[in-house]
Amino acid sequence: MAYALDFAGENRKELEKVLDYYAEDSQKLEAARFLIRNMPRYYGYEGWRLDSIQKILITAEQKHFIDDSILRKWTKQSLYSLPKIYDAHIIKADYLIENIDLSFKMWKERPWNQDLPFEDFCELILPYRIDDEPLSNWRQNYFEVYFSALDSLSNCTDPLRACNALSKELSKKEFFYTVNFDMPHLSAHFLLEHHVGFCREICDRAVYAMRACGIPGTVDMFVYSPEYQGSHQWNVVRGKNGVFYPFWTSWYEMDNNMKGDGRKKGKIYRQCFGMQKEAIEGITSRRNVPPLFKNRFIKDATTDYIGTNKITVEVEVKEPYIYLGVFSPNGWIPIDVGENMGGNVTFHNVEQNLIYQTLYSDSDTLKMAGYPFLYTQDTIHPFIPETxxxxxxxxxxxxxLVKGIKAFLYRYIIGVRIEGSKNLSFRNPRQLLALQDTLTSNYHEFVSSDTSLVRYIRYNSPLERSIELAEIAFWEDLDMKKEIPAKVINDLVPLHPANSIDKINDKEILSFFESQDTTCHLLFDLGKEVSVKKILLCPRNDDNxxxxxxxxxxxxxxxxxxxxxxxxxxxxxxxxxxxxxxxxxxxxxxxxxxxxxxxxxxxxxxxxxxxxxx
CATH class of the missing domain: 2.60.40 (Immunoglobulin-like)
Incomplete structure (x- = not known):
């Protein structure tokens, strides 16, 4: 506490006003101390570039599209070099008092919080900010917008039910997803009006709404995916049994049995407002330790998802700290840390059915400390090559190819029928191709099932599905040397402007057309009657x-x-x-x-x- 007050400098008197204000209320005084004690860690950024990014995001939300010229200009700019504005230097007593009073009102009056301990209240409802977003007075605004969704739950004692009702309300407005900008968290006021960003912004908006309505929640994350490239985060709510349950407002509601969305994670960490214990005592003061293990404002939450376990691995180096890493093309990413005990290191609570690599820090780089291994069925399978x-x-x-993504990419292909006809009425259509199974690749050459002369071709989408297609082409020979010019002659509106109809034959396998209509077909004119011997078909795909x-x-x-x-x-x-x-x-x-x-x-x-x- 003394450090925080000293850190505040000339603004110290504002923090002391808060402490004096609650001098006769021990619980609110301790809440104030909790916020002030951790305040030196928190700051926001300022600068005209933040306003510029917000304007770009607003336009992207409206158009569901970002111009390439905008991306070229802004994707290489990091906004983390902007000036930092520390909360302790500018925050006012009235702001903290209002935040504390409103938080306590929700904690005490909501029946689902009757068993919520003070310590969890401080972490899950009380905080006035999330991370490095611009400081704002958001709590009352979010309450006025979202609390009506909980009107029918006046006697509800289950925070999960309350969270589900709020989640439904949050999911009503479409969210435009973009990962193109390297930027700090967006302000609470911006997210109340504009639903744009990536998983972080979806989570932030949910956290503001939850805390404003007195629902105890925060954010869990994994550092780097063991399946694909990138990190991810999602919301969690504390049940009355003290267990945390994940939910994702754009895709699904949370229930008592949910333990995640099926993605492999390796290790899961929970965002905290208050300072946490070190992973290993003294590690945060050591040089060359990866930033993850110096972050005192997250804690390991893996046991909430996989239970408990431990693995002991042999290493070939003498370094005191050994890290557990998952693969990245740019180098292994550390997700856990253990102590080297004479060539053996033990890691606790690690997800199974994944490949890991032990690492050590050599100056500013991470190097391999032994052989990689597959951890499955409580057994370590080292990959020691037999040359x-x-x-x-x-x-x-x-x-x-993640199973869920594979199903997502190919969901518009199963059930496709391609027909040919000599006339536009398709009075006696010829079936050239029917797809009943999931495709196994991104490029398929099909021999036509009927080689009768046709002038028109109709690509029929599956029942109640949009058309989503990367490439389609037709040939009059099996060697695919005589491509048939095919012109689309019906008007189909793309779901997004970037996914226009010309994408289906631009020879770019990553571009694709996606129709707005779910009961439509593509109609091609071949220019003359011709026998279609072969059809090229490429579903939306990843080109890997x-x-x-x-x-x-x-x-x-x-x-x-x-x-x-x-x-x-x-x-x-x-x-x-x-x-x-x-x-x-x-x-x-x-x-x-x-x-x-x-x-x-x-x-x-x-x-x-x-x-x-x-």
Whole structure:
């Protein structure tokens, strides 16, 4: 407390006013002390560039589109270099008093909070800010907008029911998702009016609404995905049993049985307002420790999702701290830390069915401390390459394909029917192709099931589904040397301007058309009657399959010796073949294009990522 008051400098008198104001109310006084004690950690940013980004986001929300010129200008700019404005230097007593009084009112009056301990109240309802957003007086505004959604719950004692009712209200307005800008948190007032940003902004808006309405909640996150590239965060609410339950306002409601959205996480951390214990005593004062383990305002929440466990791993270095990492093409990302006890390190509460790597810090870089391993069924399977024993491996992808994303990408393909006709009325249509199964790749060449002469082709979407398609083309020969010019002759409105109809034949497999209508078809005029022998079809996809003409390089992991190349290949077909050491971990790089890559292993020549473990 003394440090916080000293840190406030000339603004100290405002903080002391708050302490004096609650001198006769011990509980509110302790709440005030909690906020002030942790206040030196909190600040916002200021500068004209923040206003500019907000204007861009407002336009993006309205248009559901961001111009390429805007992206080129702003995606390389980090707003974290702007001047910091520390709360302790500017915050006013009236602001803190109003925040504390409104928080206590919600805590004491809401029946679902009757068993909420004071310590949890301080973390989950009381805080006046989330992170580094501009400071604002938001609590009453959010209460006036969202509390009516809880009118029917005046006697409800279950915070989960209250959270579900609020979640429904939050999900009513569409959220425009963009990850293009490197920026601090947006202000509470901005998010009340504008639903735009990425998962962080969705979570922030929910936290403001929850706390304003007296629902105890915060945000959980994983640092870096063990399946795909990037971090993620989501909201959690504290149940009356003290257990935290996750929910995501844009996709689903939370229930008593929910433990996550199915994504692999490795380790989960919870955002806190108050300072937490060090992961290892004294670690935050040591040099060359990754920032994650110096952050005293998060805590390990993995046990809420997977229960408890521990693993002990051998390492080949003598460094005191050993980190547990997940793969990134730019270097392993540390997600946990343990102490090196004579060549063995123990990690607690780690998600299973994932591949990990032990790491140590060497100056400003992280290096491998041993062999990577697969942790599954409470057993460690180290990848120690057997270079004298090789197998022939067939490689089809350089990146894992998460099951949920695979289903999302291909959901508009199952049930597609492609018909041909000599007349526009399609009086006697010929079925050229019918898709009943999920496609297994991003590029498919189909032999037409009917080669009768046709002039018009109709691509029918599945029942009550939009059309979502990356590429479609037609040939009059099986060797695909005579492409048939095909012109779209019906007007279809794209769901978003960026996904226009011209994308279906622009030879760019990552671009795609998505229709606004869910009961529509694509109508093509071939210009003349012709026999369609072959059809090219590419669903919306990620372009991480092997692509002919691209150059690739395969590496295997050799522990502390790093990644060893197995040579480069220019793909001649949609599969690569390599002779690889047995029991090794691999990394396939596309040297021509792309940046999404993930590690895998092989068994009997078959490629396995953590998303499709055998």
């Amino acid at each position: 004298k024993h090789t197998e022939r491996a067939a490689l089809h992808r350089k990146m894992s 399959y092997i692509w002919p003409g691209d150059e690739y390089e395969l590496f295997y992991n050799n522990g502390i010796n790093g990644w060893i190349s197995l040579g480069k290949q220019k793909a001649k077909e949609r599969v690569l073949y390599y002779d690889v050491p047995a029991n090794a971990l691999f990394w396939l790089r596309n040297l021509t294009k792309g940046k999404e890559e993930q590690i895998f292993f092989c068994r009997e020549g078959v490629q396995y990522f953590v998303t499709n473990l055998p």
